[in-house]
């Protein structure tokens with residue numbers, strides 16, 4: 247038939263794309279990126295994050311040379327992140343960071359959610375499909391479990407009170423294709439932004455969700471051993487915990503997660519008493 251060849255070719259092209267991992271539409275219309283690059287158009291503006299302007303004190307820029315060496319993505323990340331003196335500026339700096347390939351495959355820059363005045367800052371791994379669509383961290387099934395877990399100890403990302411609030415971000419602000427683990431180079435070039443993010447929020451303590459976050463912030467994996475043990479990073483107390491996505495797959499581990507939540511609650515109480 248007349249249509250056989252084009253249909254077959256189209257199906258083959260589609261199968262090839264699926265095999266490459268392009269199994270999901272990220273826009274309503276296709277984008278010819280080659281034509282766009284040729285016309286040297288600016289990329290579409292990133293959606294603004296939903297995080298609220300909270301009581302974040304101004305933080306002086308880190309005195310780093312503003313040199314930007316495109317062969318040195320980590321150095322450029324440090325310079326850009328260090329120059330950001332507010333969360334909005336850090337968000338913009340990330341949006342302008344062009345070295346991470348993940349950005350090109352993602353629909354949204356997922357910066358943060360919650361109250362930047364919170365005493366507790368949660369650092370997850372990376373946005374998944376739902377987060378990529380909504381532009382906010384932890385909004386899918388794992389995020390709903392995370393909300394329930396922290397609600398059980400009186401913490402809520404929507405709270406306006408620092409003592410009952412949460413602030414949530416991820417190591418990676420862009421969704422990796424097919425939710426694959428990040429490459430070490432990707433973590434290395436995005437870590438300066440996470441470090442600056444922590445400095446700007448200045449929480450009392452950090453909670454690291456899962457192995458990727460522990461790898462990035464502590465240089466260690468093995469969440470089964472790390473979870474529930476207080477450690478330190480960036481001068482702050484850090485509590486590693488099982489990732490809620492892991493808990494969805496392994497409900498029996500919720501017992502340990504509950505113990506960790508109680509440990510966190512006790513630490514927050516002591517911290518409040520000591521102030």
Ligand code: URA
Pocket residue numbers: 370371372373374377382383384385386388389416455491
């Ligand atoms: N898992 C994460 O680590 N972060 C998210 O934002 C969503 C799922």
